[in-house]
Amino acid sequence: MTSSAPHESILDKPFVLDLFAGPGGLDVAAHVLDVPSLGIEWDRSACLTRYAAGLDTLHADVSAVRRDGFESLPPEINVLAGGPPCQTFSAAGKGAGRQDRNKVEDAIERLVAGDSDEKIDEHLKTLSDPRTAMVLEPLRYAIRAIKSPNRENRPYDVIVLEQVREVEPLWEHYARVLERTGLPDGTKYKVVVDVLDTETYGVPQTRSRAVLIARRFGLGEPSLPAATHCAYEAKNWNRTTGRAAGQVHQPTLEESTAPKAEECRKAGDENLKHWRSMGDALEERVGSHPGRPTPFLVRSNYGSSSNPGRRGVRTDQQPAATVTGRISRFVVFQHLDEKIVYEGPRFSMNEAGMLQSFPPDYPWSGTAQAQQVGNAVPPLFGAHLLSAALGLPTPDPEVMREPWPPTTEDRRAKLRSHGCGDANSCTASCPQPADQALPRPSSPARKKASAKK
Structure with a gap:
């Protein structure tokens, strides 16, 4: 289903929480749509890029914020968005996430059934690669929202997720659970899922992404963004x-x-x-x-x-x-x-x-800038997703071709003071480089290579 209805915003004041925000792809999209956003990102260099771009940011671990800092998030946030790390699902990787799909789907069922975080975390220890568990964070945030006194137990109105195409079956499972079972308090959503090609939205690149758009019951039928460009046929x-x-x-x-x-x-x-x-x-x-x-x-x-x-x-x-x-x-x-x-x-x-x-x-700032670019959500594609999810007009691609306005040093310092706790450096509250090196699964010893090729 693609968007064809007249544009009429379903929310009076949309406010996006961007999980795994990277250097700012979805936040740039929100900026173009004149929608406020807050991104959570644990990579130091990606945060430096975000501060330099003038984007509101928390330099933090998404899981840690959910556990220990959720009540400090702005209570007016009503849109949950994000693209969890894809390394264990991507076809370019070893496929640990795809191999553990049944365990992840079981965790989804247990989450909406009301299992405690402690039980879920214990279950996730059986995954062959701990990074796979990140795909569950959007659902865990949605459940955390309905238990938040700061939010008056208010659920998110809209959820927008994107990942590599191999995650589509998990998004489909998300959709079934959100529509049929709902969150532990009974909140249900209408959901659409599909794999979309970014070049069909004006991005000068072939890239396929599995997307999920969900609207809380009572906010109308969600729809996927209508393509604006024809597909590239190799x-x-x-x-x-x-x-x-x-x-x-x-x-x-x-x-x-x-x-x-x-x-x-x-x-x-x-x-x-x-x-x-x-x-x-x-x-x-x-x-x-x-x-x-x-x-x-x-x-x-x-x-x-x-x-x-x-x-x-x-x-x-x-x-x-x-x-x-x-x-x-x-x-x-x-x-x-x-x-x-x-x-x-x-x-x-x-x-x-x-x-x-x-x-x-x-x-672009800090180190590993090429990795930042490659990991990002294409902003124009993100703008199409958000506009469809929120009932906003289709974004004007020409806006994306205008140079990004420079951020004042005062603005950058304020953003970093908020995101890191200091205007010019990280603090003890920021993720440390050693913490970001997630343990990898052990692998069998490799046989010695033959001298003959």
């Missing part, structure tokens, strides 16, 4: 991988250009806009971005759309492959002519962010 493009070492083979631009109008007609709606390409996003000069000359080719060392096998070369006339923490390793080639290419500058963090639909000049 089969319409003549893609190949590299030849010998040091050589890259790619069809000429004339060969690889598919008729735009025809593609959208095949998608079933000629009124859809054509998907945005890397060239669309990066060619023009904007803010401090000097503009990237076209044509160019990009060789990815990572899969796309949660499929690690989808590797290869794309032209500037195609969307980017899925942007991950390896975006800084993508090799960019410039054309000399149809047969000869040379390696040009790799994507800057500003460009990488723009491929994720972050505004130009977003203030």
Whole structure:
């Protein structure tokens, strides 16, 4: 079901709590929609980016806030959103989350049945990777809300979640429980779940995400955002991988250009806009971005759309492959002519962010910036999700192409004082680096590699 009803906000004053907030993808989306938000993020560098961007932030562990700091959250928060860490579910990982799906679904049933946090935590110790338990935090927050004196036991009105496509079965289980059983106090929700492709919402990148949108009973039927752009069809493009070492083979631009109008007609709606390409996003000069000359080719060392096998070369006339923490390793080639290419500058963090639909000049800060970019929710996609969930008008993509306004030092200091307890540094209340290194499951000893290859 996609959104087609007239736009009429279902909440007078929406206020978003963004769990696992990262560098700010959903919060930038909320900002564009003029909706206040508060993000919880435990990575120090991602918080530095958020402070520099002027986003309200708690530098904290989501689980710790639920246990010990929930009553300090603003009671007017009525929208719960977030994208739990995906490492154990992603097709690029070892699949610990997918293997423990039955245990997670059992925990969902026990949570809504009213089991105590202590019993649930004991049950989750049986997971093969503790990071998998993070996918339960949104539900645990929803249950915590109905037990909060500070909120007068008021449930969240709207829940918006997104994750890698492999999490769709768990979101479906969430949906069944929220609709049929409800929270322990009897609160029920209407829910929609599906896998959406970000390029169909104007993001210049192919990325598939499992999404869940829930509205509390009495707030109307939820709907998924209607696509604004046609889908990218890889089969319409003549893609190949590299030849010998040091050589890259790619069809000429004339060969690889598919008729735009025809593609959208095949998608079933000629009124859809054509998907945005890397060239669309990066060619023009904007803010401090000097503009990237076209044509160019990009060789990815990572899969796309949660499929690690989808590797290869794309032209500037195609969307980017899925942007991950390896975006800084993508090799960019410039054309000399149809047969000869040379390696040009790799994507800057500003460009990488723009491929994720972050505004130009977003203030990436701290370390591991490429990982921050790759982990983020594409803001334009997030804006479509929030607008559909809240009944707001479809976001204007042009707003995302305007340079992000600089934050004053006074504003940054105030945000960090609130989020860390000090205007210029972390404090004892902030997650420590050692705490963030979650234990990994033990693995059998590897056999010694043969000397013969």
